[in-house]
Amino acid sequence: MDGELILGRLRERFGPAVLETGSDRGDHTAVLERGVLAEALGFCKADPALAFEMLIDLTAVDYLRFPGREDGPRFEVVYHLYSLRHNHRLRLKVRVEEDDAVVPSAVPLWPIANWLEREVWDMFGIRFEGHPDLRRLLMYEGFEGHPLRKDYPVDRRQPLIGPRN
């Protein structure tokens, strides 16, 4: 299915909750309101014309120091979807503020979201509502801060952790 048609279908279904759509360098992107995210992911997976069976990637970007976006919502959670049936791709994004960095979990739709969301929590400190077990994935328990945030102090040492009982 052509990218424009995919985006059109999303706009038709979710109306003004689709904040932005674009086709940049051949990648088709839709920015959604957080409220409809869970529903939209479910729709993308279930709708036979879209049929995005695979959640290829889930990550986030911290726009704290991005020229022109310093004041906007700080984080963008990015979903890359792929449809085996139709061989097409889609990027969905949802923007969240720093003091309200919560996104509904995609674990009920795709079990792989479990680890990917743990990684985003670990690296960015974005919480996923409804996640069964939101632990850090790559860093250790006791690590302070979220390293992929732009304001993470890269030149400072982490406190050493002692033995635990």
Add this chain to the structure above:
Amino acid sequence: MAPTTTREIFLGEGSGPGSGGQNLHVNIGPQHPAMHGIIRILAELDGETVVRTDVEIGYLHRAFEKECERGGYNNAIPYTDRLNYVSPLINNFGYAAAVEKLLGITVTERCDYIRVVMSEISRICDHLTCIGASAMELGAITVFLYMIKAREFLWELVEDVTGARLTISYGRVGGVRADLPDGFAEKARKAFKETREVLDEVNRLLTGNRIFMDRMIGVGALSAEESIAYGITGPLLRAAGVGYDVRRAQPYSAYDRVEFEVPTQKSGDNYARYLVRMAEMEQSMRMAEQALADMPGGAVNVDVEGRPVDPASYVDRGKQGKTEGLLLLPIALSPNLEGQNRKALERVITHDKRVALPPKETTYGSIEGLMNHFMLIMEGSGIRPPAGEAYVPVEGANGELGFYVVSDGSDRPYRVRCRPPCLPPMAALHRMLEGGMVADIVPTFGSVNMIGGELDR
């Protein structure tokens, strides 16, 4: 009995005497000879049956994504070598392709073909290592030695082209570092012949081997539906019967110009994965041979009149104002710059001055070339893609390897995300292990082909 919580598993809470639990908790890893990297599998055993497992990763985390944000676009290339360190060339090209997409440039045709050849050689190395190691863990150490012998032939090829065996840093944004050396096609054909002989031998040793089959068939199976739900790609998905291959579905480089098949199996167990990998190696060699035969540009030869000069006297002549005909003189480059003279570079790297370093002749012999070089190398200059983002998938040895790069218009990537192909199978590993025997943990884990560098980044 209530299901055990993670805290109970990890910290042993509530598992003391009198708690009623009879199951045994066993730590496999992080340091264990059969763990191909550093990883911890916490298994709860009922007798010899695995009841529950919790897989813990992150021991090899080296902040790849964060480090990429600290330097220029080409500075990330050496870091990508260390993602999947068994097939580093594919990572190089995947990352370069993502930045090229951001810049909106295309590479030369010869470069496309070189990327196909080198990617396929890497893929064979990866599969050889995977099968060799998992066979060794089942006691077949002969197979491991044979496979490593074959990998040695191929690594020699890689060494010929890149100058290194593992940390190759051969890809560049806009092309590759240098052209293929003279006589490479002939050497490659010879190496493939040797590899085929080894594979034939291994095929006879393993494929119909009763012991091997008993250990592999029906073990660690994952259905197609579950593989898809877990986002698994590559040999594991193809072993479950889904013929998804990025090279076929969304061809990049020159994959639309070579013929190949996508081998699939049905059962999705360890044996099917073994068969898929064996079949893929043959396809990879087929692709590389076609690409070598069709490669445009032919061999690299200096056809300009005059003997090569050494760079110092070249610069001297320029300083003295004797610039007439200077740019046409070939330079005797030091051996570690082989394949980077002008004729070679024109073939293998894009002609876009925003991206590609000029050939040494131009840098030494003209002020434009020097400025061009300066603008790409100096701090604060360099490659500057327009603001935006791009996701590029390539077929890594373990599945879809994706790079998602965000640019803010400066000379440093704003964000680099690597979609590691072996993370989804590791996330699904507990599904493959639970309900099986404790002795099957090692072969199943081997068939996943976990690469720590890529998994933990």
